[in-house]
Each structure stands twice: as C-alpha cells, then as structure tokens.
Amino acid sequence: MPHITVDYSAQLAGVFDRQAFVRELHPMVVEETGSAGACKTFFRPVAETCVGDRDGAQVGFVHVDVGLLPGRSEELKARLSDGVLALLGKHLPGQDAYEVVTSAEVRDLAGSYRLSHPQQ
Numbered sequence: 001m002p003h004i005t006v007d008y009s010a011q012l013a014g015v016f017d018r019q020a021f022v023r024e025l026h027p028m029v030v031e032e033t034g035s036a037g038a039c040k041t042f043f044r045p046v047a048e049t050c051v052g053d054r055d056g057a058q059v060g061f062v063h064v065d066v067g068l069l070p071g072r073s074e075e076l077k078a079r080l081s082d083g084v085l086a087l088l089g090k091h092l093p094g095q096d097a098y099e100v101v102t103s104a105e106v107r108d109l110a111g112s113y114r115l116s117h118p119q120q
Contacts, residue, residue, distance in 0.1 A: 001037035003067040009060040010045040060100040077106035
C-alpha cells in the first residue's frame with residue numbers, strides 16, 4: 001500500500017542506481033511499517049534544482065516521500081526516514097565523487113486517498 005515518490009536531480013540519473021535502491025526500499029518499508037499490499041514508487045528526475053545558493057550543476061539533491069495510511073507513530077516514521085537516508089547513501093556516489101544532499105519524509109496519506117487495482 002505505501003505510496004513512494006523519489007524526486008532527484010536529473011544529472012544524478014547516470015549515478016543513482018534507482019532499481020537497486022527500490023529493490024531494497026520496498027521490503028524495508030513493508031517490514032518497518034507492517035503495511036499490507038505492494039509498495040508503489042514514482043521516480044521523477046527534476047531538470048532544475050538549487051541547494052542554498054548553489055545550482056544543480058554544483059550539488060545534487062534527492063528527496064524521498066513515503067505516504068502511509070494513518071496510524072503509525074512519529075517514532076516509527078522518524079526511524080523509517082533514517083533508514084531511507086541510510087539506504088540512499090548506499091546507492092548514490094560518495095561525497096568525493098559528487099556532492100549530494102538527501103532528505104526523506106514519511107507522512108500520513110490524506111483521508112481521501114483511494115487505490116484502484118483492477119483484478120487480473
């Protein structure tokens with residue numbers, strides 16, 4: 001059920017192993033949250049980013065947003081955010097190769113959230 005969005009600086013496309021990241025991310029999210037159903041992840045390259053007073057040519061940026069049905073504690077959400085950041089560190093270049101700023105947010109989905117999954 002978790003709905004995940006990963007926004008990342010487009011210039012990271014060649015060095016951010018998104019498929020390896022998501023193969024580890026999905027089981028981690030399900031295990032940590034006890035969610036039922038499949039994780040769904042959108043990867044969205046962003047053509048233009050800025051971090052502080054530096055543009056995207058100087059520093060890359062990745063933000064992961066994890067939306068869950070309400071009911072998880074703030075402590076669980078914080079722990080999952082920390083886990084996401086650690087996982088990103090495994091799948092992005094080291095600071096010597098390319099400076100990358102990362103962030104993660106685990107939030108409750110709105111009460112209006114619905115999922116439609118036609119039977120196959």
